[in-house]
Every structure is written in C-alpha cells, then in structure tokens.
Amino acid sequence: MEDTLLVDALRRGEAPAFETLVRNHGPRLLEMTRRLLRHDDDAARAAVQDAFVLAFDAIEGFDGVELAAWLHDLARSAALLRLPRPLAEEPIDALLPAFLDDGHHVRHPHAWSAPAEAGAPVRDAVDRLPDAFRIVLLLHDGEGLGVSAVARALGLTDNLVKLRLHRARQALRGLLEAHFGREN
Amino acid sequence: MKPSLTCREFVEFLDRYLCRELPAETSARFDAHLACCPTCSAYASTYRETVALARRAFEADDAPVSGVPEELVLAILAASRPTT
Ligand SMILES: [Zn+2]
Numbered sequence: 001m002e003d004t005l006l007v008d009a010l011r012r013g014e015a016p017a018f019e020t021l022v023r024n025h026g027p028r029l030l031e032m033t034r035r036l037l038r039h040d041d042d043a044a045r046a047a048v049q050d051a052f053v054l055a056f057d058a059i060e061g062f063d064g065v066e067l068a069a070w071l072h073d074l075a076r077s078a079a080l081l082r083l084p085r086p087l088a089e090e091p092i093d094a095l096l097p098a099f100l101d102d103g104h105h106v107r108h109p110h111a112w113s114a115p116a117e118a119g120a121p122v123r124d125a126v127d128r129l130p131d132a133f134r135i136v137l138l139l140h141d142g143e144g145l146g147v148s149a150v151a152r153a154l155g156l157t158d159n160l161v162k163l164r165l166h167r168a169r170q171a172l173r174g175l176l177e178a179h180f181g182r183e184n
Numbered sequence: 185m186k187p188s189l190t191c192r193e194f195v196e197f198l199d200r201y202l203c204r205e206l207p208a209e210t211s212a213r214f215d216a217h218l219a220c221c222p223t224c225s226a227y228a229s230t231y232r233e234t235v236a237l238a239r240r241a242f243e244a245d246d247a248p249v250s251g252v253p254e255e256l257v258l259a260i261l262a263a264s265r266p267t268t
Pocket of ligand 1: 194
C-alpha cells in the first residue's frame with residue numbers, strides 16, 4: 001500500500017492500516033533506536049512503541065508528505081529520551097592524539113585504510129565511545145543532522161556539539177587505527 | 185609574519201579547517217603546515233577517512249535490518265488500538 005493511501009486509512013481508524021504501518025516501518029525504526037541505545041533491546045523496543053503510539057495519536061495532524069521521515073523523527077526523539085542521563089562522559093584522552101610540550105606529535109600516526117566492507121568494525125568502534133561523544137557522532141554523521149539540530153536534540157550549545165564531534169572523530173580515528181592498522 | 189602553527193594547534197582545529205570555517209589567513213597557515221608536516225598530513229588524511237567511514241557505516245543500505253519481533257508488533261497494536 002502506498003503511504004498516501006495508508007495515511008488516509010489510518011485517519012479513518014482502519015485497524016489493518018495500523019498493522020501495515022508497524023510492519024512496513026517498524027524494522028528500520030527498531031534498527032535506528034537499537035543503534036542509539038547501544039543494543040539495549042528493551043529500551044529500543046519501548047522507544048519504537050512510544051513513537052507509534054504518538055504517531056497514531058497525531059496522524060490527524062500529519063501533513064502527509066514524508067511518512068517514513070516523520071516516523072523516524074518521532075522514534076529518534078523517543079530513543080533520546082530513553083538514554084541514561086546525564087550522558088556518560090568518561091575521559092577518552094587515551095584515544096586522542098598526544099603531544100610533546102613543544103607541540104609536536106608524540107608519535108607518527110600509522111597510515112591505514114579500511115577495506116570496502118568496513119561497516120561492521122566501524123559500527124563496533126562507535127559503540128565503544130562514551131555516550132556523550134557517541135550520540136553526537138551518531139546524530140551528526142549517522143542520522144545526518146546538522147550541528148544546530150544535534151544541539152537542540154541534546155540541549156547543548158552548538159560549540160559543545162562541534163567540540164564533542166571533533167573529539168568523537170579523533171577517538172574513533174584512534175580505534176580504527178588500532179583495528180585496521182594492525183591488519184595491514 | 186606570525187609564528188607557524190604547532191602540530192597540536194593543527195590537530196585541535198583540524199575540523200574547522202576541513203569545514204572551511206577558519207578565516208582565510210589562518211586557513212593559509214594550515215595549508216602551509218599540511219604541506220610541510222608529514223605527521224599532520226597522515227593525521228588529516230586518516231581523520232577524513234574516519235569521517236567518511238562513519239557516514240558510510242550508518243547509511244541505510246549498509247546497516248543490517250532485521251524484522252520486528254512479533255510480540256512488539258502486538259504490543260504496539262494493543263497500545264494504540266483505534267477507539268472507534
Ligand atoms: Zn604537524
């Protein structure tokens with residue numbers, strides 16, 4: 001069923017349309033909430049349920065343009081609400097580049113490159129970052145939100161988002177160097 | 185002539201440099217450092233590779249998608265059954 005027909009059926013309160021919506025859009029939403037909630041499956045499922053319940057209540061007001069994007073936004077917000085707060089911010093200094101007093105690098109970074117199918121090890125490495133950095137990186141680079149949108153979603157300033165994004169990428173770079181550098 | 189950048193400064197502001205957020209004069213100093221410092225050059229290229237890998241790893245087509253457990257489908261429908 002096309003989304004426009006589906007939305008019409010939802011607005012008429014037709015029960016089969018509700019089930020179709022959940023079966024069509026649920027898998028991607030669950031994948032995304034699992035990613036944000038670091039595979040806490042109960043919280044990820046609860047966030048998806050929150051999103052659908054909200055969507056069913058709000059379907060009257062839905063503008064009918066992008067059903068998948070609308071559901072995705074609802075589920076993402078629901079997942080962020082279920083993150084343990086405050087976001088874990090344990091130090092990641094060990095993963096950041098180190099410098100001598102004169103400002104030079106302590107050591108030369110290994111040159112490395114990732115194989116074409118690097119998705120799984122990269123996702124695993126992201127999962128190892130503390131939440132305060134992991135979530136900013138996921139929202140910006142994974143979800144494609146801009147800095148200001150990430151800041152609004154997390155209640156942070158734009159500058160703090162930029163700093164955490166930079167730190168998250170530096171730390172991820174360190175983890176990927178350890179992973180891919182060893183294989184070369 | 186301002187003193188040249190240290191590697192620490194180059195790496196600290198690398199994100200702003202790559203996003204072209206730095207003033208032209210500052211950006212030119214970054215260009216100059218990049219051209220003569222193999223360590224920062226290696227750092228910058230692997231940093232960019234990292235950003236690209238992170239984006240690719242979470243593109244919809246790359247991330248695995250499994251189904252929704254049946255009990256979750258039922259729970260959602262039970263929680264939001266049309267009242268009419
Ligand atoms: Zn340097």
